[in-house]
Amino acid sequence: MLRLFKRTAPQRDPLEFHVSHGADSYKIALKRVAGATRFTIRVRSATRDVVLTMPVRGSLTAARDFAQRHAEWIDARMRKLPKPVPFHPQETIPFEGVPHIVLHEPDARGTVWLDQATNGKPALRVAGDARHVHRRVTDFLKREARTRLEDSVKRHCAKINVKARDVTLRDTTSRWGSCSASGGLNFSWRLIMAPPHVLDYLAAHEVAHLIHMNHSDEFWKLTRKLSKDVDSAEAWLKAHGASLHRYGARSEADAA
Numbered sequence: 706m707l708r709l710f711k712r713t714a715p716q717r718d719p720l721e722f723h724v725s726h727g728a729d730s731y732k733i734a735l736k737r738v739a740g741a742t743r744f745t746i747r748v749r750s751a752t753r754d755v756v757l758t759m760p761v762r763g764s765l766t767a768a769r770d771f772a773q774r775h776a777e778w779i780d781a782r783m784r785k786l787p788k789p790v791p792f793h794p795q796e797t798i799p800f801e802g803v804p805h806i807v808l809h810e811p812d813a814r815g816t817v818w819l820d821q822a823t824n825g826k827p828a829l830r831v832a833g834d835a836r837h838v839h840r841r842v843t844d845f846l847k848r849e850a851r852t853r854l855e856d857s858v859k860r861h862c863a864k865i866n867v868k869a870r871d872v873t874l875r876d877t878t879s880r881w882g883s884c885s886a887s888g889g890l891n892f893s894w895r896l897i898m899a900p901p902h903v904l905d906y907l908a909a910h911e912v913a914h915l916i917h918m919n920h921s922d923e924f925w926k927l928t929r930k931l932s933k934d935v936d937s938a939e940a941w942l943k944a945h946g947a948s949l950h951r952y953g954a955r956s957e958a959d960a961a
């Protein structure tokens with residue numbers, strides 16, 4: 706016998722909606738969270754977005770009202786965020802912790818190279834078409850991040866006789882590095898913008914996870930054996946880590 710079950714489709718929430726404040730409109734990402742007992746709004750500086758968390762069974766209309774009532778607060782918080790810095794000529798971006806000015810060399814051969822500006826300050830010169838400056842700088846930073854992270858991982862692995870399966874780069878906002886159960890190490894390519902001791906510490910931290918998949922005392926003992934910079938690097942990340950996410954934001958014109 707063929708039975709037909711009549712099912713009512715579950716009510717789907719929109720993933721996001723907008724609230725307006727004066728002439729500005731802000732996109733609010735909606736997150737239903739098990740265990741949440743009230744509405745909460747967060748402005749995340751790394752991703753420059755607004756998240757509203759709400760109870761699983763909370764009313765969508767109430768959520769919208771709540772967000773709209775807090776539009777002025779959202780507006781104030783968004784305005785206070787550090788300005789995004791695109792990878793464009795004349796912008797200054799950190800490379801290994803040192804500010805570098807981006808200089809466009811339309812007639813030069815090659816891709817991206819480290820140099821000095823005429824005033825002697827560090828520069829990142831970018832050859833080729835102006836439309837490709839963003840991509841070229843991004844590719845350069847990722848390539849340099851990969852080289853340095855692979856070097857650091859190899860060096861720390863050799864000290865304790867372990868092997869990482871591979872090293873992958875991502876653009877994560879929640880963590881700077883991670884270690885998978887199968888021994889793959891994953892890092893944010895943005896670490897190339899941090900001072901070298903910070904990048905090297907992160908490599909040591911993830912290599913130590915190849916032995917201890919936790920943050921136990923043994924894990925920290927091993928990490929400190931691999932890196933002398935645990936405290937200074939952690940302090941640097943706490944103070945400046947979030948600011949690394951403001952670099953490389955693409956303008957509408959770039960994305961087109």
Ligand SMILES: [Zn+2]
Nearest residue numbers: 910914919920
């Ligand atoms: Zn860890």
